[in-house]
Amino acid sequence: xxxxxxxxxxxxxxxxxxxxxxxxxxxxxxxxxxxxxxxxxxxxxxxxxxxxxxxxxxxxxxxxxxxxxxxxxxxxxxxxxxxxxxxxxxxxxxxxxxxxxxxxxxxxxxxxxx
Numbered sequence: 001x002x003x004x005x006x007x008x009x010x011x012x013x014x015x016x017x018x019x020x021x022x023x024x025x026x027x028x029x030x031x032x033x034x035x036x037x038x039x040x041x042x043x044x045x046x047x048x049x050x051x052x053x054x055x056x057x058x059x060x061x062x063x064x065x066x067x068x069x070x071x072x073x074x075x076x077x078x079x080x081x082x083x084x085x086x087x088x089x090x091x092x093x094x095x096x097x098x099x100x101x102x103x104x105x106x107x108x109x110x111x112x113x114x
Contacts, residue, residue, distance in 0.1 A: 013037040028065030035094045046087040049094040059093050066091040
């Protein structure tokens with residue numbers, strides 16, 4: 001991965017996180033966190049991994065919310081990113097944070113033997 005890709009990844013991650021927290025009003029996207037961004041070498045596609053801890057929401061609902069917010073997110077990114085080509089956003093659920101939270105809950109419930 002080139003230095004330029006790494007910089008674009010971190011900029012997109014930061015801006016998407018900010019947009020989701022401050023400007024997106026879709027209730028399906030409350031509590032969604034961007035885990036990582038991986039931009040393709042030609043800068044045409046950005047794989048965005050996201051996670052959330054809210055058990056009341058389903059993966060499908062969050063995915064639909066992100067897909068419907070894509071045009072808005074791309075427009076907002078275009079305003080702040082200085083890229084010749086603004087990448088297409090592809091969102092993928094990353095279960096690692098939810099899985100880690102579940103493991104922590106299990107560890108808390110285990111009591112040491114006397």
